Amino acid sequence: MELDRYRKILVGTDGSSLAGPTVTRAARLAVADDADLIVVCAYTKMLAREAAREPNLEGSVATLGQVPGSEAATQAIRDAMKVAHEAGARVTAALLVDADPVAAILETARDHRVDAIVLGAIRDTSVVGRLLGNVSSAVVRRAHRDVLVVRPVEGSEEPNVAEDVEIAPTSED
Template structure:
């Protein structure tokens, strides 16, 4: 069995604790497949007052993958670009998208002809997630390309990208 080579990989970031290892995994794959990496951060627009409050916390909703406010989203995106560069990936796009995370990832993947979308997922048993579904579920349901979901270990708050992604 041979592994598929990817030419374009799209990864989502939200500035959460899982964002760095998710971007790191996508960057590792992009580097080893000599693929283009496109990083996407979806955000919701806030009033100037709410934006100012939110910047201090780099706030977002880990259940939706959406960052609250353009400034916080820009910071999350900048961090993700640095993580990818440190991993040796070629970042061909770093996009801030005003809207829902799933829709942003799907649209960007379609626009760039991506063969792989990488996103983080946390185990969330909230009623909202059970009724509406998560970003990962929606993306997986709606795209025709491969989807890699990076999960944290239960109880883990810090994550590392393994030397060998098959681990």
């Protein structure tokens, strides 16, 4: 039995240290299947008062996998596009989505009728990760299409969630 080829593949990026290998894997899969590649980055906008309070950080309250601020998200998309093009992939959309990462990925996958989703995942041993889960596990549970989860290469240093994503406190000072 021959498997159907993918026609559209979505890859999520957050600019973390695992983003490059994840986009590379998605791009190679797209090239092998002659599929379109859609790149999506979930981010959160920054309120004006937060910008005044934190001039060196364009982020506000971000969840894991969500990029704080449009400038950082734009850079994450640029980096992903460069990796995808170097791998020879045909990128048909690069989207910045102001939303929770799981919602951004699932809604974009639905709206663009993708056949497969490619995401990076690290072992999150934080209390937040254990209680709430992470983006890739939530997408796997809720997606109505194939999901490929890319892990760091065995033996390599695994990215640290706390180092890759800035999470600001949610309460007012």
